[in-house]
Amino acid sequence: MSTIQQNLQDVRSRIAAAAQGCARVPEEITLLAVSKTKPVAAIAEAIAAGQRAFGENYVQEGVDKVQHFATQPEGATLDWHFIGPLQSNKSRLVAEHFAWCHTVDRLRIAQRLSDQRPAGMPPLNVLIQINISDEQSKSGIVLAELPALAEAVAALPNVTLRGLMAIPAPEQNYQRQLAVFGQMSDAFQALQQRYPQVDTLSMGMTDDMAAAIAAGSTLVRIGTAIFGARDYSPA
Numbered sequence: 001m002s003t004i005q006q007n008l009q010d011v012r013s014r015i016a017a018a019a020q021g022c023a024r025v026p027e028e029i030t031l032l033a034v035s036k037t038k039p040v041a042a043i044a045e046a047i048a049a050g051q052r053a054f055g056e057n058y059v060q061e062g063v064d065k066v067q068h069f070a071t072q073p074e075g076a077t078l079d080w081h082f083i084g085p086l087q088s089n090k091s092r093l094v095a096e097h098f099a100w101c102h103t104v105d106r107l108r109i110a111q112r113l114s115d116q117r118p119a120g121m122p123p124l125n126v127l128i129q130i131n132i133s134d135e136q137s138k139s140g141i142v143l144a145e146l147p148a149l150a151e152a153v154a155a156l157p158n159v160t161l162r163g164l165m166a167i168p169a170p171e172q173n174y175q176r177q178l179a180v181f182g183q184m185s186d187a188f189q190a191l192q193q194r195y196p197q198v199d200t201l202s203m204g205m206t207d208d209m210a211a212a213i214a215a216g217s218t219l220v221r222i223g224t225a226i227f228g229a230r231d232y233s234p235a
């Protein structure tokens with residue numbers, strides 16, 4: 001068995017254990033394999049092991065991978081999620097090549113994604129990114145801004161508001177992780193009351209997936225535990 005195949009099995013077991021620990025069923029939780037900086041060979045191994053949903057952070061790198069796998073036999077069965085910060089001048093590439101965007105944090109970006117979504121493709125699934133704990137970070141809105149942004153995004157024709165996403169500040173303590181994720185979960189449930197199509201709460205990474213699942217995450221974004229540490233040094 002390859003390392004990636006083994007890692008995927010381990011991560012799936014960890015998700016199942018976390019779900020069972022809080023009386024949830026593992027099928028409620030989507031595993032998004034975060035493949036940023038990793039070569040297509042690593043993604044191909046994950047695909048061979050049954051993985052179908054992949055997350056990419058950098059627009060051009062992501063588009064290159066989407067296009068590579070579009071020509072492969074499994075291409076049509078893959079779900080590509082854009083999970084990185086998005087600048088306006090790159091929105092078209094996301095609208096044209098991805099199924100999901102997790103990082104909508106202003107109306108202007110959502111409008112561009114909707115305008116630029118090609119006719120003939122289903123609406124782009126979008127999540128609103130919440131800046132839940134990290135005041136230093138410029139990504140994401142504060143919760144007080146959510147009702148107005150959600151209403152405006154939900155009204156756009158070619159995107160579907162599916163839920164919320166957060167990247168909390170790194171925190172080793174499980175109880176403190178749980179407290180932050182709990183705030184996200186409350187906001188998510190309130191959003192679901194208002195918008196019936198909302199079904200996705202994207203939170204949890206390699207180091208905090210158990211707490212995220214306990215708090216109600218429906219999608220965990222896992223990179224390191226599947227593909228190993230990332231190397232950002234110049235080639």
Ligand SMILES: *Cc1c(COP(=O)(O)O)cnc(C)c1O
Pocket residue numbers: 034036057083084167205206207221222223224225
């Ligand atoms: C890189 C990244 C991940 C994966 O993080 P790991 O700790 O490697 O699992 C998840 N979400 C986002 C938004 C990321 O940028």
